Amino acid sequence: MKKINTLSRLVIRIGKDTLSFSVIDNDSENQIIFEPYVVRSGISMAANLREAFTKSDLLMAGYEKVHAIVDSPVVLIPTAELNEGRKNEDDSDDENDNEGVASLLTDTYNHTISDAKNHVVLSHELTELGATALFSINKDLKLVVDDHFSDVRISPLMSSVWRYLYHRDFQSAARKLFVYRHEGMTDIFAYDHERFKFANSYRTRTAADTAYFILAVWNQLGFDSKRDEIHLAGFDAEKDELRTELSRFVETVVAINPSAEFNRAPITRIKGLPFDMMTLFVKK
Numbered sequence: 379m380k381k382i383n384t385l386s387r388l389v390i391r392i393g394k395d396t397l398s399f400s401v402i403d404n405d406s407e408n409q410i411i412f413e414p415y416v417v418r419s420g421i422s423m424a425a426n427l428r429e430a431f432t433k434s435d436l437l438m439a440g441y442e443k444v445h446a447i448v449d450s451p452v453v454l455i456p457t458a459e460l461n462e463g464r465k466n467e468d469d470s471d472d473e474n475d476n477e478g479v480a481s482l483l484t485d486t487y488n489h490t491i492s493d494a495k496n497h498v499v500l501s502h503e504l505t506e507l508g509a510t511a512l513f514s515i516n517k518d519l520k521l522v523v524d525d526h527f528s529d530v531r532i533s534p535l536m537s538s539v540w541r542y543l544y545h546r547d548f549q550s551a552a553r554k555l556f557v558y559r560h561e562g563m564t565d566i567f568a569y570d571h572e573r574f575k576f577a578n579s580y581r582t583r584t585a586a587d588t589a590y591f592i593l594a595v596w597n598q599l600g601f602d603s604k605r606d607e608i609h610l611a612g613f614d615a616e617k618d619e620l621r622t623e624l625s626r627f628v629e630t631v632v633a634i635n636p637s638a639e640f641n642r643a644p645i646t647r648i649k650g651l652p653f654d655m656m657t658l659f660v661k662k
Contacts, residue, residue: 387443388436388527390427391535391655392519393561394449395419397426399436400655408644410659411436412651424518431526443529446515447658449561451491452534453512454577457503460510487512502533507544508573511537535654536565539611540577542657544569546609552630553606555596557588559613560652564588566595575599585616589623596628603628610634612653 389400397415413436417426431437460483484499497514504511513534523530536558543556547569558565559582567577576599582588592608607630613620617633624631636646636653640660645651 386441387445387529387531388439388441389445389447389655389658390523391447391652392423392427392449392515393535394563396561397423397430398655399430399434400651400659401436401441402659408648410645410648410651412648412655414650422516422518424516424522427519427522437526442527443531444523444527445531445533446523447533447535447538447654448513448515449535449563450513450515451579452536452577453487453490454509454574455486455512457505457508457510460501483512487514500532502537504537504540506572507540507569535560538658539565539654540567543567543609543611550607553601555592555599555601555606555608556611557592557608557613558611558653559588559616560654564591566592568595568599585619585623588616588620592624593627601628606630607632 386401391398391400395417397417399413399415401411403409403411413434415426415430415434417423418429421429483501487499491514496517498517498520499512499514502511502513503509511534515532520532523532539558543558547554547556553568553570555566555568562581562583564580564582565577566580568575576595578595580588580591582591596608606628608624608628609632610617610620611634613633621631621633634653636656640646640656643656643660645656645659
């Protein structure tokens with residue numbers, strides 16, 4: 379009989395072309411069990427995940443609770459506006475109003491992200507930032523997750539990074555432009571008065587491409603090259619080249635070192651563990 383684990387919550391990270399499974403285990407050396415999965419390029423991510431349930435030790439361990447983290451395009455909207463819309467629907471007698479709100483969110487997302495197809499639009503509230511993230515997950519992929527777990531949470535990949543670096547924003551009076559590089563994507567964002575000032579994603583191939591977008595946003599926001607700062611996270615091979623390029627125009631460019639950032643936490647020793655997963659597991 380299959381053993382059921384009802385206590386721990388398994389984390390499934392679903393990247394553009396990557397898949398991994400993790401769970402907290404205080405008895406293990408690094409306090410986290412991290413299991414990357416080799417994705418087959420000839421089949422869909424949903425098919426890869428379905429196949430993984432016959433191969434992965436963690437997926438076959440009987441977990442009932444899961445947190446699926448999805449690398450998906452995100453549309454940020456003020457939560458106050460969303461709540462006002464929900465309040466107006468609650469005040470109405472139309473029994474289809476809740477469906478109307480969901481439809482409006484889906485339409486908003488689809489209008490903004492034009493290439494989204496065969497997907498379900500979900501929302502994730504970022505309470506401390508006063509924003510709600512609209513994101514999507516492939517319908518077949520969501521079905522695989524729902525079929526295997528009784529308690530399912532789904533959130534956008536960037537949510538834990540936004541929350542973590544939001545607290546870093548208070549470490550000094552300087553305004554900060556944050557940049558997170560992962561799997562060919564460069565996320566650039568900034569905060570102002572406990573809210574997003576800017577947030578967008580760019581597909582970049584080289585350090586020169588990345589520097590171009592960072593500096594374009596820097597100039598758009600009117601940051602000061604002497605007083606304000608750029609903070610880089612998630613960069614590996616191109617980090618030094620990018621810092622050199624940015625330092626030509628901005629005096630303070632900080633490359634976040636996970637080991638130092640997280641006080642040499644054991645989790646930072648796990649080879650291949652993305653920075654976004656560290657921000658998920660390590661609490662401020």
